[in-house]
Structure formats: structure tokens, C-alpha cells
Amino acid sequence: MTLHTIVWLRRDLRLADQAAFHAATQAGPVIPVFVLDDETLRHRRMGGASRWWLHHSLARLDADLRALGSRLILRRGRCEEILPALVAETGASSVHALHHYEPWWRNAERAVARSVPLxxxxxxxxxxxxxxxxxxxxxxxxxxxxxxxxxxRMPPAPPLPVPELAAPAQWPASEPLEDWGLLPVRPDWAAGFRAEWRPGEAGALDRLETFAGRASRYAEHRNLPSMEGTSRLSPHLHFGEVSPATIWHRVADAGGSVDTFLGEIGWREYAQNVILQYPDYGSRNARDAYDAFPWREGADADADFTAWTQGRTGYPIVDAGMRQLWATGWMHNRVRMIAASFLIKHLLIDWRRGEQWFWDTLVDADYGSNAVNWQWSAGTGVDSNMFVRIMAPLTQSPKFDAGDYIRQWVPELAHLSDFEIHDPVKPVRGYPQRIVDHAAARARALAAHQALKG
Incomplete structure (x- = not known):
């Protein structure tokens, strides 16, 4: 009897440079399986933006597998229950998967390994x-x-090719992807997502090729939100539609300032190492002293938080970023830092509320990167910016030439000149007044930090 194996997929939705597939093919026919496990993730279940991406990525992977004579099996439930049951149902000899470092996945790996050869x-x-x-x-x-x-230790090993996959004699049943309800319906808020993104391995590789042509100018352009200077590979990386090794080998020899981009790949690696050391990094200050920080709470703070989420703060660069996030599931990296700093320091709202908002609205909502970036901005992380370094949005905006970016996402201000658009001096019809004065907010933040120090 020919033995076959199961490949358990999670955030590794690709065929090229996929070590689990290559190892599984050595044993015979392969059954690729994705389990939608909201129970194991509990409060860290994927947000709405990530679920939209997941739907399209799974559909694309299934199409890619079928082109190779294979297919993707979908099941829903706890991985530690679904996978052993599937092994028993199919007679599979073992399960192969890639390591994941989020605490819930590490727990799930241990639980699965107690029941089946993993x-x-x-x-x-x-x-x-x-x-x-x-x-x-x-x-x-x-x-x-x-x-x-x-x-x-670089470069990494060369990427593995797409494997040859043998199909089992009989396929187990698969749940219809449409039954999972991953896509928004009432309302359908994903029109901007569809215009911006093409989830799946082919979309990832196309995005990589596009970026490779400008990777040598990364440092010069990455902080300019009005330009296409970043790679926009983060959601593809998060869902594993392209491996970091594939990216490295494609762009490492681009010359110019590509080393700055490689350092950003290194930052992603660093974040994975942080959550391995601090599994609760997304919900707990790494610096215990900040547990006593006097974050604002109550109705006024809630109203300010809502204004921030809606891009109605009265600070054009912040509002442009928050509106871009809502419309497309993504925000320019420089603007992410400005928006995060504004929430934490101008509004004195706990960084964890911002982290949770990004978790729900980002298509690249990676636990390690999201938590590390928020704790860096808050000054609470093991490696972080000092709290007393407060970004000034009205200065950051002209510094990084964000005028056209603001015009795109804050159309109420589109008629203003390059000089006025960063800091409108007169009220503009339809655009809110500032919810807080910059100088007063800065003084309040410094006083709160001083009170923490005693």
C-alpha cells in the first residue's frame, strides 16, 4: 500500500520554497490541508482584513494545486482535533508543516504532535x-x-523549486470556501482591497518583480508616502505566499541602498525572535515600569480614539494614513509611525488599543511585527524609541513631501496649496478641527512620563 502524508498549511500558502511540501513528497502522495481554527486563536483570531486576504489566497492556492493535479482540502475546527481525525480518515502516515512562532501556533504544534507524527x-x-x-x-x-x-549568516539557502506532487487514490471531503464567510457582505467594504491587491503566490512574485526594479533606491524613497517607494510585500510575506529567502535572493544584488531594505527583512526576523522570547508581547509591556503609565480612559478618550480610527483628528497626515488603512487594509510605513505616535503621545491612549485596531484592519497583521512596532513607538519595548521623542505630525508631513498623499486620501483638502495642505491655517468645509493642540498634547505627554518616573 502506498503511504501518503498530510501537509498542514497555515501562513505558508505557497508552493515554491516550501520545505514541508518537499519533505512530504519523499514519502509519496500528498494531501494539502488548511484548517480554519478560530478556537485555538481565540482573542487573536484573524481580523476582517486578514480574513478577506485569506479567502482569496486559499482560492488561488487551490487553483495552483489543481494545475499540478492536486487540490487543497479545507476543514474548520481545532487543529489538534481536525488533523488527527483526518489522519485516521485517510490513513496518512504523518503530517508535515512549517514552524510558526506565534504562541498559539506553538501550543497547537505541541498538541497535534501528541496525537500524530508531526x-x-x-x-x-x-x-x-x-x-x-x-x-x-x-x-x-x-x-x-x-x-x-x-x-x-547570509545569504540564506537558495529557494526550493515548486515540487512535483502525487495525488492520493482518493481525496477526503473538503468544506466549500464560500461557506466560511470570510468575505464582507453587508456592507461590502472591500472594494478598495480588490483594487489594490492580488493575493496569492503569483501576485506575490509579480509584486516582487516590480519592486526589484527600484530596490536600489529604497532608502531614498521609502519614507515618501506620495511615492511608490516601498515594496508592499508585507501581506504576501505574512501569508507566506513568498518566502523571505526568495525575496533576499531576488533583490540582494540590486546595489544602491538595497541594504536598507534587507535590514527591514531583518526587522521582521527580529520580531519573530522577540515573540519567541516574550509570547505575550502583543498585550503586555516589555518594560514593567509602564504598567503604571497614566493612559487616558473614559468617554473623552473613547471619542478621541474613534476620531483617530476614522481619520478625523484634524491632522492631515494622520487622517490620510488612517483612511488609507480603512480603504485598502494597508498604510505606508512612515505614516504608520506617525499615526501610532499620535495615538500614544498626543492622545495618551494605551498602545494596545492601537495594536488591536491594526490587527483587525491590516491585511499584513503579523503578530510579531505589529506588536514590536507598537511597543517600539510607545517606548515600552525591549528595543524601542524613547517615549519623550514625540513625532510632530505637522513637521513630518512636509519633511516627507506628503502633499499628494494627503490629496488622495483627504479629498476635502485637495484644493489646498503645497504649503497649506500639511497644516491648514483656516477652517476647511467638511474637515474637522484638531481634536488636540500639538503643543498642549506634547506638554501633557511629557508630564505623564515625568509622573511615571516619580
């Missing part, structure tokens, strides 16, 4: 998370020495 492989990071160590053999907590040590 073989885990690396491939979602350049090197295994936790393997880049200090001279004393401990994990790095600070990014710069981590990146220096990681760079010494």
Missing part, C-alpha cells in the same frame, strides 16, 4: 527563530546586534 520544517524566516544568539549563547533583545549577527 514533522516541522523551517521556511517562514531567513533562519530559524531563536537560532541567532549572542556570544554567551542567549537570544538577542536589541535589533542592531541581532541584525549584525544575522547578516553574517
Amino acid at each position: 514533522h516541522l520544517h523551517h521556511g517562514n524566516t531567513l533562519v530559524p527563530a531563536g537560532s541567532v544568539l549572542t556570544g554567551s549563547g542567549t537570544p538577542f533583545k536589541i535589533y542592531t546586534p541581532f541584525w549584525r549577527a544575522l547578516s553574517e
